[in-house]
Amino acid sequence: MNELILKSKILVYQMSELKDNERQLVEQAIKSTEHSYAPFSHFHVGAALLLANGNIVVGCNQENAVFPAGICAERSAIHSAGAQFPDQPIVMLAIAARNATGQLTAEPVSPCGICRQAIVETETRYKRPIRILLYGQKEIYVADGIKELLPLAFRDF
Helix, strand or coil: CCCCCCCCCCEEECHHHCCHHHHHHHHHHHHHHHHCECCCCCCEEEEEEEECCCCEEEEECECCCCCCCCECHHHHHHHHHHHHCCCCCEEEEEEEEECCCCCECCCCCCCCHHHHHHHHHHHHHHCCCCEEEEECCCCEEEEECHHHCCCCCCCCC
């Protein structure tokens, strides 16, 4: 038997330590949480993408009584960007969330498995990693590509 040890590199920042464009993207993700429709989970998630052309595309989770007909914030933004700007790679993705009391989460929120796979597909499509910023009031996790969050990603080889 052999052992495979996987490591991820996640940088931890305070909001004040982010670059201006990163801070702006996080602020857009936070604002997008206000447009979430989450009557079942009461967990309001917002996402903001920075495209290579400088445009920002936002998304938020949209729930539905018929599960799994809703969509997560990350995929909402990714698919919207793909429809509006099909030739523009995503450079950076920021994610933020509010809990059932309406407060921004203290800890960073990470994408679900389906969203992680959608990010894999997007990185594969444009042949470049996406910088991922996961917002929490205490700190912000920053990963240089989905491989840090999903090291054994499913890829169609």
